[in-house]
Amino acid sequence: MQDAERTARPRKRGPYTKSADRRQEIVEAAFCEFSENGFRGATMKAITERIGVTQPLIYSYFPNKAELLTAVLELRDQRGDDIGPLDASRPIESVRALVKLMRHNQAHPGIVALHCAIAGEAIMADHPAHESFRRRYVQARTRIGAILEACRDSGHLKKGLDPERSARVVIAVMDGLQTQWMLEPTTERLGEEFEVFMHTIVDF
Known part of the structure; x- marks a missing residue:
């Protein structure tokens, strides 16, 4: 009986769990x-005010704003991967996953706002997210290109299209639709518009 009571009794959270929760809270606030303000417009003070903590506490987790941005971008990518993994061995499912991702983004404008705000700034070589965005686009072109190549091999890519070039266009359409949607959210439908476009290059 005593063993059962001990098993049923909730365990107290240890210091590591509390620390991980606090770190996640900071990253969410920074997100x-x-x-809303981009990297250059955001301040550590504003982030502390969102969650009611002191700046020294944030600096104990992230020594500078650039490292905090890195954690935020990792969170964004993790959320994207959770929607639907891209796998060239399952090309049609992966195409549908891209459409699902755009529908998810439409329901979560904060993700789109973050991408648009930071991407514009990250063009500059001295921006702390410059390398992250450059690497992300290279990886996206590679992954989507492999998926479209598999679509071609299985007869689902429209005739005459080059997978590598088409991958660049797919990424451009995703970014372009998102930017337009942020400017005019009442007139653009990310998921629907993107799905219509994807049907012009892939039979799925």
Whole structure:
């Protein structure tokens, strides 16, 4: 009986769990701040005010704003991967996953705002997210290109299209639709518009 009571009794959270939770809270607050104001416009003070902590506490987790941005971008990518993994061995499912991702983004404008705000700034070589965005686009072209190549091999890519070039266009359409949607959210439908476009290059 005593063993059962001990098993049923909730365990107290240890210091590591509390620390991980606090770190996640900081990253979530920074996510919102960077989404609304970009990297250069966001301040550590504004991030602290969102969650009611002191700046020294944030600096104990992230020594500078650039490292905090890195954590925010990792969170964004993780959320994207959770929607639907891209796998060239399952090309049609992966195409559908891209459409699902755009529908998800439409329901979560903060993700889109973060991408648009930071991407514009990250063009500059001295921006702390410059390398992250450059690497991300290279990886996206590679992954989507492999998926479209598999679509071609299985007869689902429209005739005459080059997978590598088409991958660049797919990424451009995704970014372009998102930017337009942020400017005019009442007139653009990310998932629907993107799905219509994908049907012009892939039979799925």
